[in-house]
Amino acid sequence: MNGGGQPEVPGLRPGTGLEQVGARLRAVTDANERLQGLLEAVLAISRELDLSVVLRRIVTTAMELVGARYGALGVLHESGEHLKEFITAGLTEDERAALSGVEFPHGRGVLGHLIHHPEPLRLLDIPSHPASAGFPPGHPRMRTLLGVAISVRGEIYGDLYLSEREDGRPFDRGDEDIVVALAGAAGIAIENARLFAQVRDSAETFQRLLLPTVSDLGPFAAAAVYRPAAEPNRLGGDWYDALVLPDDSVGVMIGDVGGHDLRAAAAMAQARSMLRALFYDRRTPPSGVLTQLDRTLHATADIPVTTACLARVEPGESGWVLRWSSAGHLPPLLIGPELETEYLYAEPGLPLGVSTGEPRPDHTRELPPGSVLLFFTDGLVEHPAHPIDEGLAALAGLAVAHTSLPLPELVQALADRHPGDGRDDMAVLALRVPLGPPA
Structure with missing residues (x-):
């Protein structure tokens, strides 16, 4: 105890005030909280696999870490001389409106300085910097700046810009250190997202190569489209096919293999x-072809449960007739010449891969001249927030609204405006019945 009667605290000089002790403790606490925030930010960014999401997340995370009001990320052009993309955050609606029509910065002025001198840059007054070129009309007033380069595989990918701390103070060395650390993690996240995009695009291209281009089915018009799921893992098991059979009828098939991976594809x-070969070779009804396919797959392959619909459109006594059989698949949609719609509900049968001993029924329906048959997979209409009937009703309305379009545009419109939630891949095939009778 000293002469004043106060106890001595180890590590503190006599006369040190409690205010200083509290300030030091608060500084330690703030540093720990900032470090924890940085770790959480790195984890959050590393979870993202979509590049556009990663870039925006980098900006908003940096703003949160240092309490900045404005943030931006400029992506360098391949030449390294100017910016090809500029992602902003923090602007109010009024501020964005004031900048409408103003081209995004391409890397002149202070931004260009950071491009050519990629060391961290802290400014107390942007306009006073020698490289400053001023702000365009309508730009919000900005005084302070913290700029940090982001590199990927040793090459500068872009620059992260922050301006105006919410507390009005200038950016300090602690802000710089934490944003530099974030930029290092950001470079890894960007590279991961780019690699994932390459793999995803290659997988999608592979799957599209597995699906046929609908050939000439004259006198019928036909078109089909496949769309991958919006989920990061885009591989799926939806497929379609159409061909002219040896007896000059037209065969149509659509199906959905369970799963969303390479095995499903x-x-x-x-x-x-297998189905195409069996359908072309055998003169049996669609139910017989599906039965043989199920037996063949059961004996020779190990595939997941699969739904399918197999149909023949053939000449009848007075027009065209549809004969089809389903293996647990959604019914086709018939759109009549007067824009009346009807789902061809019938006994769906079991999906493939469940049981080979159950009989599969066939169904028959005369087709009005000029009508359109629509075959599709469940990804087009399924949504977890709505019953399947709502999705089917919405699809029928969309189909009526676009039936006058050429079939390639019709299937594209349905895939674009689908009632489903987009989390599953989808396939759509449309077939337009000739106006005249069979030759």
């Missing part, structure tokens, strides 16, 4: 190839 290709 491989199983889809296997099932579609």
Whole structure:
């Protein structure tokens, strides 16, 4: 105890005030909280796989870490001389409106300085910097700046810009250190997102190559479209096919293999190839072809449960007739010449891969001249927030609204405006019945 009667605290000099002790403790606490925030931010950014989401997340995270009002990320052009993309955050609606029509900065002035001198840059007054070129009309007033380069594989990818701390103070060395650390993690996240995009695009291209281009089915018009799921893992098992059969009838098939991975895509290709061969070779009704396919797959392959619909459109006594059989698949939609719609509900049968001993029924329906048959997979209409009937009703309304379009535009419109939630891949095939009778 000293002469004043106060106890001595180890590590503190006599006369040190409690205010200083509290300030030091608060500084330690703030540093720990900032470090924890940085770790959480790195984890959050690393979870994202979509590049556009990663870039925006980098900006908003940096703003949160240092309490900045404005943030931006400029992505460098491949030449490294100017910016090709500029992502902003923090602007109010009024501020964005004031900048409408103003081109985004391409890397002149202070931004250009950071491009050519990628060391961290802290400014107390932007306009006073020698490289400053001023702000365009309508730009919010900005005084302070913290700029940090982001590199990917040793090359500068872009620059992260922050301006105006919410507390009005200038950016300090602690802000710079934490944003530099974030930029290092951001470079890794950007590279991961780019690699994932390459793999995803390659997988999607592979799957599209497995699906056929609908050939000339004259006198019928036909078109089809496939859309991958919006989920990061885009591979799926939806497929379609259409061909002219040896008796001059037209065969149509559509199906959905369970799963969203390479196994589903491989199983889809296997099932579609077998079905096409069986359908073309055999003169049996669609139910017989599905039965033989189920037995063949059961004996020779290990594929997930698969739904399918197999149909023949053939000449009848007075017009065209549809004969079809379903293996647990959604019914086709018939759109009549007067824009009346009807789902061809019938006994759906069991999906493939469930039981080979159950009989599969066939169904028959005369088709009005000029009508359109729509075959589709469940990804087009399923939404977890709505019953399937709502999705089917919405699809019928969309189909009526676009039936006058050429079939390639019709299927594209349905895939674009689908009632489903987009979390599953989808396939759509449309067939327009000739106006005249069979030759």
